[in-house]
Amino acid sequence: MIVRTRFAPSPTGFLHLGGARTALFSWAYARHFGGQFILRIEDTDVERSTPEAVQAIIDGMKWLGLDHDEGPFYQMQHMDRYREVIAQMVKDGTAYYCYCSLEELDAMRERQRTAGEHTRYDGTWRPEPGKTLPPVPEGRHPVVRFKNPEEGDVTWEDQVKGTITISNQELDDLIIARQDGTPTYNFCVVVDDWDMRITHVIRGDDHVNNTPRQINILKALGAPLPLYAHLPMILGGDGEKLSKRHGAVSVMEYPEAGYLPDAMVNYLARLGWSHGDDEIFSREQFCQWFDFDHMSSSAARFDTEKLNWLNNHYIRQTDNAELARLVRPRLERLGAQLENAPDLIQVVELLKERVNTINELADAAMLFYRQPQPDAALLEKHLTAESLDALKNYVSNCETVEWNKDAISAMTKAVLAEHKLKMPQLAMPLRLLLTGQLQTPSIDAVVTLFGRDTVLSRLKSSLS
Known part of the structure; x- marks a missing residue:
């Protein structure tokens, strides 16, 4: 028997997280057995079905990387x-x-x-x-x-x-x-599953009550019965039905919010299914491992902190050039000055360990792509007489130091020793003058990325 599964959403709204998990499990089950995964659009609700919703479903599937072998098929074409x-x-x-x-x-x-x-x-x-x-x-x-x-x-x-x-x-x-001759949902599903030779119907447990009706119709038609698997609901962290108040619900809100598809697939896979203590795994591993023996029959809870943790892992594993490609349009929307500025690939390499989303990475990267506007009160606090003398010495050394992180780090330590200061007494005013903020990665790494000309220009204009 060739395993044939299907994902059959109704295009009356966005692809929500429960639907995405259903699609993922149906896809993985077919891939596990070398079978076929079919996409079917159940669009018989003419009043509520929209082309935009159809496109949202297809876009969501594409973003998640859930490729279908057949379809999309549309029920309205089978009247x-x-x-x-x-x-x-x-x-x-x-x-x-x-x-x-x-x-x-x-x-x-x-x-x-x-x-x-x-x-x-x-x-x-x-x-x-x-x-x-x-x-x-x-x-x-x-x-x-x-x-x-x-x-x-x-x-x-x-x-x-x-x-x-x-x-x-x-x-x-x-x-x-109905009176106008249009068939109803439960009937169309049965005929489609029969005609498409579906062997396994994997869907949410809100369909449990439909199953006995569909089985009886299949028997009346003399059609083979598929095996059924009803997945438990996904609840919010408070145990209530997942809704907008728990955060994003539409799958396509997640790429906009800066999540990576591999992180979302990994996270959805763990909602109601497990493989021992494994938390992080590839799509290939998931398809290899996936079965129903390790499915929970209890409702799963959506945990944004866990998703963020996973997304951080996948960001750290992602190629820096690819991260730069994802970050660039976000920086442009934030008004970043990207011309004659630090190399974006090097910037994301420096920052990616610290962030949970691509949006956070863009926000963090802005320190390199905007003019600093340090708070006057902070400047007054950190730009002391001692640090001012050290900063002038630092500027002088920046004129001649070899421009790499190790050399700049050695020069910074030499200035600190000469003026008998601790690192924060020099690093804090440096951060404020160069970036306008107190929290940055290593000051030596920041200085290196800004480049000699920018560092000298900003420090001289501030200290003159």
Whole structure:
């Protein structure tokens, strides 16, 4: 058997984190077994589906690196196929026309509520041997209902949750085609999974209640049943359903916020799945290791601090030239003066150990690409008489010192020794005059990157 999985989002909004994890697990399972991963866009909700949402899904998949082998397929392009199957089911007696009006259905539910019964369709138009159906109302268009079994149970071995059993008495005859003839979600999913030969349906556990209905329809069609795996929810750190108040929810907000795709993939992989104590691993390792034996059936909690820790790791592992490519447009948006300035590749190499996101890296790099505006009160505090004499000596030495970090470091120590000062007494005013801030990497590294001309120009103009 060739493993075939699918990711089937509805394009009614952005690709959220839960959907991204579902896509990741479906992709990894297919890759683990050398199978195929299919992308299907379930766009039958015409009023809410938008081209922008479709593009957001495709962009999110591309950013995460989840390449699909087939698709994207669009359900709206398969309407003829759905209608063909529905017509055959009506002919076979596994589906039937129901002419109940909305008012009649409301009255039916009200009677059931009053009697303390479970509200469900009562089978008014369900054909049975010896049963006389009501006269067809003139001019009323029917829906088509699936003739769900009335006895027995639906049982399946969920790959995550274990054995699940639902009584057929809990399921009524669901509508599979509306009055205008358009098929409904649960029906389209079944036909698509059948036609696309899906072997494993991996999706969120909010679909558990759909599964027995879909299994019954598949059985009525004589179609093979896929294996089902329902993934637990992702909750916020407070245990509540993940929402905007927990931070970004759309996947495509994360590249904008400065996260790397490898970090996000690594993090999502650990939400509900584990491989021993391994925290950091590549996509290739994840695909090699991934199975359902190590899936948790409990809800996972999204932890931004953990994501930041992972992102820091991947930033440190990323090639400096690639980091510079990612940082440059952010610097430009911040108004950076990039002409005749320190080499950006060397700057990111100096700073990348200290940051959790590309945005933080851009913010940190700005100290090299803007004119310093030191706070007057800080200057008064740190630019003492002792440090001023040392700074003038430092400027003089900058005229002739060999311009590399080791030589500048040796020169700095010599100036400190000559003036009997400690490093902060020279480094603090130097930082303020060169960058306008007190917190920077090693002052020798900063001075080296600025270059002789910039250092002399800024210090002389400030000390004159």
